[in-house]
Amino acid sequence: MHHPPRFALKFLKWFSPPELYEGIEGDLLEQFESDIKELGEKKAKRRFAWNVLKFFRPGIFLRNRFSTEIINTIMIGNYFKVATRNIAKRKLYSFINAIGLSIGIAFCVLIYLYIEDEKSFDRFHINKDHIYRLNEASYSVYAEQRGEDPVRKSAYLPLPLGNVLKDEVPEVQHLTRFRGGQAVFRYGEKVFNEGLTYVEADFFRMFSFPLLAGSAEHLFNDKHEIVLTPEIAEKYFGQEDPVGKVVTLDLEGEKQFTVTGIIESPPANSSLSFKILVPLENSRGYERSREQWSNFSWPTFIQLYPDAGIANLKVKADTLVKKHMGETLESWRKEANIPAEFPVFELTYTNLVDIHLDTEVGWDKRSDPKYSWILGGIALLIIVIACINYISLALTTSASRKIEVGIRKVVGAHRKQLVWQFGLESLMLAVISMFTGLVLAVFFLPAFNEFTGKGIALTSFNMAQVAGASLGITLVVGLLAGSYPALFLSGFLPVTVLKGGFTSKLKAGFTKPLVVFQFFLSASMIICSIIMYRQMEFIATKDLGYDKEHVLVISTQTGWSEEADRVVEQFRNKMSSEPSVVSVAGTSSSFSRGWSHYGYKIKDENKSAYVYRVDPEYISLLSLTLKEGRNFDERMATDSTTVIINEALARDMGWDNPLEEHLNWREDTVGLGAQVIGVLSDYHFLSLNNNIEPMFLSMDKKNTGYLTTMLVKLSPGDIPQKIEKVKSAWAELYPDKPFDYSFMDEDVAKQYNSYKRWMSITALSTGFAIFIACLGLFGLAGINAVNRTKEIGIRKVMGAELSHIFVLLNKQFVWLAIIAFLLAAPLSWYFMNKWLASFKYAIHVGWELFAGSMLLGLALALLTVSYHAIKAALINPADTLKYE
Amino acid sequence: MSKEYLGEFEELVLTMVGILGEEAYGNAIVNEIKDRLGRDVNLSAVHVTLYRLEDKGHVKSRMGGATNARGGRRKRIFTITNAGLAMLKAMKEARVDLWKLIPQLKISGT
Numbered sequence: 001m002h003h004p005p006r007f008a009l010k011f012l013k014w015f016s017p018p019e020l021y022e023g024i025e026g027d028l029l030e031q032f033e034s035d036i037k038e039l040g041e042k043k044a045k046r047r048f049a050w051n052v053l054k055f056f057r058p059g060i061f062l063r064n065r066f067s068t069e070i071i072n073t074i075m076i077g078n079y080f081k082v083a084t085r086n087i088a089k090r091k092l093y094s095f096i097n098a099i100g101l102s103i104g105i106a107f108c109v110l111i112y113l114y115i116e117d118e119k120s121f122d123r124f125h126i127n128k129d130h131i132y133r134l135n136e137a138s139y140s141v142y143a144e145q146r147g148e149d150p151v152r153k154s155a156y157l158p159l160p161l162g163n164v165l166k167d168e169v170p171e172v173q174h175l176t177r178f179r180g181g182q183a184v185f186r187y188g189e190k191v192f193n194e195g196l197t198y199v200e201a202d203f204f205r206m207f208s209f210p211l212l213a214g215s216a217e218h219l220f221n222d223k224h225e226i227v228l229t230p231e232i233a234e235k236y237f238g239q240e241d242p243v244g245k246v247v248t249l250d251l252e253g254e255k256q257f258t259v260t261g262i263i264e265s266p267p268a269n270s271s272l273s274f275k276i277l278v279p280l281e282n283s284r285g286y287e288r289s290r291e292q293w294s295n296f297s298w299p300t301f302i303q304l305y306p307d308a309g310i311a312n313l314k315v316k317a318d319t320l321v322k323k324h325m326g327e328t329l330e331s332w333r334k335e336a337n338i339p340a341e342f343p344v345f346e347l348t349y350t351n352l353v354d355i356h357l358d359t360e361v362g363w364d365k366r367s368d369p370k371y372s373w374i375l376g377g378i379a380l381l382i383i384v385i386a387c388i389n390y391i392s393l394a395l396t397t398s399a400s401r402k403i404e405v406g407i408r409k410v411v412g413a414h415r416k417q418l419v420w421q422f423g424l425e426s427l428m429l430a431v432i433s434m435f436t437g438l439v440l441a442v443f444f445l446p447a448f449n450e451f452t453g454k455g456i457a458l459t460s461f462n463m464a465q466v467a468g469a470s471l472g473i474t475l476v477v478g479l480l481a482g483s484y485p486a487l488f489l490s491g492f493l494p495v496t497v498l499k500g501g502f503t504s505k506l507k508a509g510f511t512k513p514l515v516v517f518q519f520f521l522s523a524s525m526i527i528c529s530i531i532m533y534r535q536m537e538f539i540a541t542k543d544l545g546y547d548k549e550h551v552l553v554i555s556t557q558t559g560w561s562e563e564a565d566r567v568v569e570q571f572r573n574k575m576s577s578e579p580s581v582v583s584v585a586g587t588s589s590s591f592s593r594g595w596s597h598y599g600y601k602i603k604d605e606n607k608s609a610y611v612y613r614v615d616p617e618y619i620s621l622l623s624l625t626l627k628e629g630r631n632f633d634e635r636m637a638t639d640s641t642t643v644i645i646n647e648a649l650a651r652d653m654g655w656d657n658p659l660e661e662h663l664n665w666r667e668d669t670v671g672l673g674a675q676v677i678g679v680l681s682d683y684h685f686l687s688l689n690n691n692i693e694p695m696f697l698s699m700d701k702k703n704t705g706y707l708t709t710m711l712v713k714l715s716p717g718d719i720p721q722k723i724e725k726v727k728s729a730w731a732e733l734y735p736d737k738p739f740d741y742s743f744m745d746e747d748v749a750k751q752y753n754s755y756k757r758w759m760s761i762t763a764l765s766t767g768f769a770i771f772i773a774c775l776g777l778f779g780l781a782g783i784n785a786v787n788r789t790k791e792i793g794i795r796k797v798m799g800a801e802l803s804h805i806f807v808l809l810n811k812q813f814v815w816l817a818i819i820a821f822l823l824a825a826p827l828s829w830y831f832m833n834k835w836l837a838s839f840k841y842a843i844h845v846g847w848e849l850f851a852g853s854m855l856l857g858l859a860l861a862l863l864t865v866s867y868h869a870i871k872a873a874l875i876n877p878a879d880t881l882k883y884e
Numbered sequence: 885m886s887k888e889y890l891g892e893f894e895e896l897v898l899t900m901v902g903i904l905g906e907e908a909y910g911n912a913i914v915n916e917i918k919d920r921l922g923r924d925v926n927l928s929a930v931h932v933t934l935y936r937l938e939d940k941g942h943v944k945s946r947m948g949g950a951t952n953a954r955g956g957r958r959k960r961i962f963t964i965t966n967a968g969l970a971m972l973k974a975m976k977e978a979r980v981d982l983w984k985l986i987p988q989l990k991i992s993g994t
Contacts, residue, residue: 020935022947023960027910027927030954051927059932 214261545683
């Protein structure tokens, strides 16, 4: 027996359509056999190979492609039909499955937008590659003492540094300072307190914020120009043309400015934010700081010539620093005992696009790239979990489709076609989920922006990106999630399936650890949210030791001057006849709006205390309790230097009879210092993150400041109307001063805003985690119920009660949930203790909290699994066993 | 019918399928053409033509029974369909009609 060349046969098999292969091969072999007789083996073999090669022609090898494609396109219509029917038939499953995936996709889309936004910061500037922010790195004794990195970086630099850089370094093309401030802004009747930004003329040439009016070449040649954003222009001028208008700013006295330009508001992803631009020369302390190399308060941006290297600049700048600051720096080094390996002052440079993610230097909106990584990781986790849940859910429904698979196979479906069919089905559901997910993402974007403090807007550009990205995710998830059930289902043997009584174990071992993991996550989240909620409730309801209700906090809009005290006095007189105002008091600052903290030495011991400048009305307005002594009295001239202390200060000083003591906080070498005339019961003048620290009240204008803030206590009821009264009285007295007010209780609550934000994020994530976990559990329970259908049938026939079956099916899930909780409890306990440690006044975390969360979790788990358990337990055993 | 057209080789293969009846498969057709016309045709060309004829509906195919010959491979047996037969007939008649229009010339030299 002679054999034709094997490679030729292999080649033939590879390219020829399976349905034609046998006939072709047979003919070739037949010819081969006769060739051997006629031509001999060698020639016959060669001829065989040659003949095989001749078969390699489009008419043969393309034949199957075309024909099966025809079949597939015919079938696709059918697949769609079957898929829609299936989705419609199992509404609950489809809904749960789709919604799980949509939420996953929505989350991923939001996280994607977040990361893209982080990366997009400041990239819209044309000159971005050549613009740098200067920083200084210096040694900090305090950081060293606290065990932190002793080299601190800051963007605040001496004013003359910028000037010499621009004058003496040829690489520098443009340079501008960028400094914030605020002032009372007045145009006609309209008076408001506005945030200002001081910049130099080069600002307009360096950065690509579009100018809507004015030219970048000529702006800020004069010190009395002002450039506004359209929002501010509209606020003051309405529809009128703002250019050429003259406005008044109160910058250490009223000054007139002419509007010479309108600049577009910076987008949300700009590290430089501003509303009103004013020439730097008007900045507070400008004249004084011109030659001061030791006043670090001027952020500086430079733009290099395109062909100039930053390395050249560094060398030249360092030489300049040495020339101008060398001596001072050396003396500082000696004074503060800075080790030689650390710099006293060193210039560093941050490229414009790196500013946002530069964690070493404090700057507006700065953020840590760590968050992007964490969020990206979460997104990946969510998608993986969603996929696995999707698979386990899809598997539970597969059991009822065995017959369909059998029939399809009998009628002639190839395995490939079945894989196609199921893949397409899951893809279809995934695409539906994608659209839902996108809608959800758009819907939740505002809330997400609020949580993250971002201003992400959907533009057609990032919308296209998002659509592309989510389409990618969808395809991956749909195919990935569809592939397992598809392969699993298409592998059935039609005979066994159609004979009846066929049961197969769904192998889904991977879902069990996943369910534990998901439950572990949600259990931790539940515990955390409950603790956070309890703590926030505790804070909101805690008695702070003073009465913060119905207290209006009004800025006197006077700046740091004697006039502040006059305003309070005038307003009190004006309001004395007004029945709705209980009292009016003045203070240097209201709670949560800053404080003064003085350090002083008493008997060579370092002491410190918080100081509030007040007037005699203050104590009664806030219902503070005078434990000993008396209130201030305006009529007693000596009271201008006396102090009223809190208990904490008395404790700190170790005084038994405080009223006989003097607090020498001015370090007076001649006298005894301020006499203590009263002791107040402790109250929380700081947020609850702090202990009650030593504090005293004083009426000492010269040393503790002016009454820049006015407190107005209203009588309860109909607050809006009373505010109107106060407002009109203010407008009558001070028509050219804005009326800025807030409520003290709101101010105080605002201190905990970041905590509240975290609490709502946690609450949302908890909801999501619970949902995901329940989804996974639901799938697992379904698989379990399917796997044990027959067992349940037999048990029922043997007389098992419904409740027994219920317990039987649910036992393992309860165990899963308990394991998850046992893992979650210590972890969340650890994290929550850390969180609570940031509050000096915190709730006690007891075992009952954990027990409560565990019961809640268990209840949720049971509720989830009982659907399948009840369904499985209620099946008539005759249905499941009739084939046996 | 009029638009249908068979090429010379297609017509030849189709005719052979008709002649061979139940024994029409690739190799048999190659051999038959060689025996009757003395013409060497390529097996692959015959196969492709057969498939094309099948697509057009002039022949249909089935797998024959397995034999010990051919390494046990079954033959793909082609049979002519009614449509195929009608096609052959129509083509033959058309040719005969045309033939009749040629003036009765004699081939010179005979």
